[in-house]
Amino acid sequence: MVQATWGAGEFTGNGIVRGVWTGADAKIQRCIALSKPFGYMHYIRGVGAEAEARFFAVNTVGYLHRGLPAVDWEAADNTAWNKYVMRGA
Numbered sequence: 108m109v110q111a112t113w114g115a116g117e118f119t120g121n122g123i124v125r126g127v128w129t130g131a132d133a134k135i136q137r138c139i140a141l142s143k144p145f146g147y148m149h150y151i152r153g154v155g156a157e158a159e160a161r162f163f164a165v166n167t168v169g170y171l172h173r174g175l176p177a178v179d180w181e182a183a184d185n186t187a188w189n190k191y192v193m194r195g196a
Contacts, residue, residue, distance in 0.1 A: 108177065109134045109145060111170075114152035115162040127166050135170060146175035153185045 109131050116126035123129070131147065138145035147170050149163035167176065 108175075109138075109147050110150060110179070111135075111147045112163050112166050113150045115154050115158040117154060118152065126162060135174065139173065144174070145170075146177050148177040148179050151178055151180040151185065 110128055111131040112128070113123055113126050118126050135145055135147060137143075147167055149159065149167075151159055163176075163178075170176070
């Protein structure tokens with residue numbers, strides 16, 4: 108599983124440039140070259156579900172039907188959607 112995108116392009120830092128991790132494609136291309144299964148994921152930052160979905164789709168379109176798309180969301184790091192977390196479950 109390779110973390111590919113964050114948010115909707117507003118974040119830069121730690122190897123991420125405008126929401127895209129610069130090392131993701133090399134890792135994914137290596138998996139493809141070796142015929143290894145792979146997944147690619149988007150970290151939900153809570154800046155708007157539609158904007159983030161579109162950003163993820165546009166920036167990973169070349170992996171569609173080749174790998175498993177996924178999302179990551181962490182309540183402790185994302186208060187935007189924290190109200191949807193089931194407490195005590």
